[in-house]
Amino acid sequence: MSSDTIRVGIIGCGMITQRSHAPGFAKVGGVTITALCDPVAENAVKVQKEHAPDARLFSDWRELLKAGLVDAVSVATPVYLHAPMSVAALEAGCHVLCEKPMAMSSAEATGMLAAARQAGKVLQLNLSRRYDPFYQTIAKLIADGRLGELRHIRAIRMHTGAPDQGWSPTGTWFVSKKHGGGIVGDIGVHVGDMMLWYFGAVESISAVTATRRSDIDVEDNATALFRFRSGATGLLELSWTSAVNRMCFEIHGSDGILLGAAPGEGLQILRKQGTPEQIPPTQYLQGVKNSFQCFADAIRGIASSPAPGEVGCAIQVVLDAIRESGRNGGRQVAIAAG
Template sequence: MNTETIRVGLIGCGKITQRSHATGLKAVDGVKITALCDIVAEARAVVRDAHAPDAAEFADYMDLIQSGLIDAVTVATPVYLHCPMTLAALDAGHHVLCEKPMGMSQIETAEMVAASRAVDKVLQINLSRRYNPFFQGMAKLVHSGRLGEPHHIRAVRVHTTAPDRGWSPGADWFVTKSKGGGIVGDIGVHVGDMMRWFFGDVESVRALTDTRRPDIDVVDNVAVLFRFRNGATGVLELSWTRPVGHMCVEIHGSDGILLAGANAKDGIKILGRDNEVERLSESDLTQPSPNSFQCFADAIRGVAPTPVPGELGHAMQRVIDAIHESGENGGTPVVL
């Protein structure tokens, strides 16, 4: 399929697809959105009118998968649907780009990985920081030894509200446990994956979790302590209930400390010995790199393997499961 057009079906036409998937895929040479699926006709219409006027429309994902109109799908639906939709698409011989978190549990994600291997099809997970040039630059800096031996990483991401009252109004699955909602799968998956990327595999987890919004049954505040296999430690703080939004990353090494805020345009600051301060701009850290959708197309064509295969999504799901298990048991350590 090096030169043939890649025909993609979009399963789920909500805000993520409207804001990211449809726009991103339409911009990739040799990719055509040929089919749309959502149970809400109005959501399909938004994507159709803006991005794919000729695409076939379906209310049932199995009808799309069996239509003969596609080579690949994106899955951007509530989390509890990720596994069955992905398995069905792979079984039909289609490549899959699945939103994060990959599934409801590591049992599901292991099954998804096994299925992709069995049919030799691409399974890519949309862990978006992995495709971000700014975070790629930070990873390269950490892995280069610029900070010395890695000792500790702290990451904070706090919001004023959950997505159902923010950027995706009415999307109650974000705050419904049975549908895969909760802050860990929403934003913790991104930040936790970044921490694993920078410091390697997690050995153990201790988590304190809380639900402060009275009308939901999912965790909306989390504090996590990690021990990494390399001996380093990490702290992850998440919230949907803070008075203001805030994001930051601190990376402590034997030779320096890296500080980064919410805005890549502000660059980073490195604190060295003897009170040395080095500032690196966004341009110092970044190089042009393919986004998630270009990577997906390249992997399908055999140009390059996907940088975020199902195995990475599964590894992060194990961490997510451990956070929930520890939190439900009052912070008892969970060894991965």
């Protein structure tokens, strides 16, 4: 499929689709949204009116897959549905773009990857940092040796509330264990993926998790210590109960320390001697493609996906280890090589 129009169906028309998936696909050349599915009819109608006027509406995702209207699907649903929906779509001959985190467990993620390989279809994760010029610029700085040998990373992501208290008021699944909620999967997946991307494979993890809200059954705070196979270390700090919103990180190398926060604030490299090097947003990598364009390019064979199923499986192992260690009082969890 090098030039044919790619027909996309979106399963799940909640806030993430309304804010990201639908407008994202609508802007990609040679892609048409032909089907929308959500059990809440008004969600699908809203997306149809705003982004896909010719799309057919479904309330049952299985019926969408049977209709023969799509070449690819975007799975933008609560986490507990990712694996069954993705596997069924792949077995039906569709390429799949799946929201993060990939699945409820590493076992589910591995099954999704196996289904993609068996079907010979693209399985891509919507890990947003992989498609962001800010984080791509950091990856290039590291690859170019600007920091020397990597030794440590500290990443902090603090929020004053969970998604159901902010940008997604109806998204109660974010704070429901049986639906795959919790801060580790919601935010930890992004920060943890960044750590794996820059530092490589993880050898072990020790973590402490806590639940400070009295009305939920998932962790809303987490701190995890990483040991990478390279010998480097990492510290991940997450909260949904912070007094203020805060996102920042430090990447320590033998030749300098890279400091960063929100993408719009630029980057700074500290050296042992001399003036800190400033890297403003105007110097970020140019021409970085978003997730939806990358998905289309991967389907057409133009370029490999920056976040294929293998990447999703790798971060899923880390998420599982953080939760396991947290449940067991911070006991170190070893991660198998490979």
